[in-house]
């Protein structure tokens with residue numbers, strides 16, 4: 237099976253009075269269906285790597301093949317199209333839209349695919365069911381617990397049927413029990429063939445991935 | 461390099477989603493959106509009201525003016541002796557004539573006039589008139605007019621302002637004024653006229669007396685005619701007054717006063733427009749501030765949308781859509797309130813409200829344009845936000 241992600245010599249330097257080399261010569265690949273974890277201390281460049289993989293940030297140099305296409309030099313509208321159709325994001329602090337229902341938030345996941353609102357809602361119900369929240373679909377997200385909020389966020393990321401699910405500290409705001417449940421959910425998705433990259437500084441989270449990379453000062457270290 | 465699959469699959473927001481998302485965006489801070497709408501509405505309403513009120517006023521003024529002018533005929537002879545002594549009677553029998561007679565300066569220059577022997581001297585224009593000529597100015601008179609005056613009887617009517625200036629008003633007993641030191645009995649005071657406003661500061665004496673006293677009183681005949689009869693009366697009056705030599709008289713019919721209407725409307729509009737455009741401008745600046753604030757507050761939402769696949773263009777478009785909704789509400793609300801104001805004021809003043817048909821639609825479009833202009837910079841800033849910075853909040 238060919239690699240979903242192939243990264244070679246990836247660098248990301250933040251310019252400024254004191255330039256920060258957040259990524260240094262990162263080289264790795266992720267096969268379709270893998271669940272890969274990246275661990276490392278705070279400030280080691282994990283989020284920067286994830287943002288580059290998610291086409292939200294542009295690496296300073298290096299190559300990046302996503303599903304075998306070179307995505308480094310793509311114009312912004314094509315990168316946006318890939319984010320809309322191929323990539324799902326899960327954030328540490330959920331990034332849900334307050335004042336809206338769980339269903340509304342999940343339906344937002346595919347809004348840039350130009351699907352009809354009614355169709356998007358239908359799909360959203362399926363994914364809310366998948367994360368075990370079909371009974372809460374009409375609840376405003378601010379009334380949900382932390383674990384429930386993260387489930388809504390995962391359902392939203394899945395709603396665009398992404399080939400790549402990127403999770404930045406998905407359990408960072410949750411107690412260990414709730415975090416555990418979220419990880420089980422991700423494991424279940426992976427079992428269904430979903431490719432997942434998780435960034436975390438928690439080794440116990442990383443341990444549940446199929447593969448782990450360590451990260452230190454912008455450099456990918458040992459593959460565990 | 462770009463796979464065909466990507467370029468073929470269009471991304472971006474459907475129209476319905478764009479409108480729905482913009483509507484939700486506005487209702488997140490309802491009070492703020494309402495205030496922005498009200499600001500734009502006030503500007504638009506001011507615009508509509510000024511144009512409407514100016515048009516209504518101009519119409520009232522010029523309708524009254526037009527009406528009077530169209531109902532006026534003036535006839536000029538070289539000398540007063542050229543006119544028969546029974547001008548009033550000859551005119552009265554003509555069809556279309558309400559009333560008419562002599563009314564013109566008795567002297568080429570103002571004359572010294574004083575009330576009582578010792579009163580202050582004023583330099584005053586003297587008007588020679590017959591009863592019909594005076595009546596044609598549509599005067600309101602306290603006392604008597606020039607009817608039932610014997611030929612050669614030295615009587616006078618004082619203009620209202622002049623009477624006050626001479627101190628005649630305060631006296632109750634019959635008064636005498638001295639014109640060129642010749643005594644005249646004051647039989648009445650002309651409080652007001654609808655035509656020939658200069659009578660307010662003049663002395664009116666009988667034409668028969670003027671002919672005797674001064675060398676060359678001007679021979680002017682003023683006729684108040686029925687609406688639409690001016691031309692007819694002008695021709696007939698010349699014949700009636702001098703059947704022997706109608707060519708010796710010149711008749712004048714007032715031209716249409718339509719130009720005046722636009723002039724008045726134009727002047728009133730210029731001032732009102734300046735004010736309302738300023739109001740609209742201020743509302744626009746306020747809208748820039750509130751929309752900028754809303755962009756700053758919604759950075760995370762903007763970042764999320766970028767992660768979900770929004771292009772910078774989609775983000776900008778979304779804020780412009782919000783501005784469009786606010787501007788449309790503001791424009792429609794403003795135009796309607798402006799129309800209501802015009803209708804209310806018009807009714808209160810007993811005038812038919814009048815407004816150019818283009819005003820409401822143009823005002824709505826202007827309100828929308830101002831809001832879009834105000835939203836352009838915030839929308840641009842939102843579009844240019846770095847998605848990662850935005851996601852961090």
Ligand SMILES: Nc1ncnc2c1ncn2[C@@H]1O[C@H](COP(=O)(O)OP(=O)(O)OP(=O)(O)O)[C@@H](O)[C@H]1O
Pocket residue numbers: 250251252256257258276277278279280281282283284285437
């Ligand atoms: N926009 C930026 N401008 C300048 N420096 C930046 C920027 N973003 C990140 N950095 C720097 O890059 C380095 C890596 O940051 P990054 O957020 O990737 O770390 P991280 O591993 O995700 O940390 P944490 O575990 O705390 O989230 C840090 O030193 C950070 O200060």
Ligand SMILES: [Mg+2]
Pocket residue numbers: 282283284404
């Ligand atoms: Mg991070």
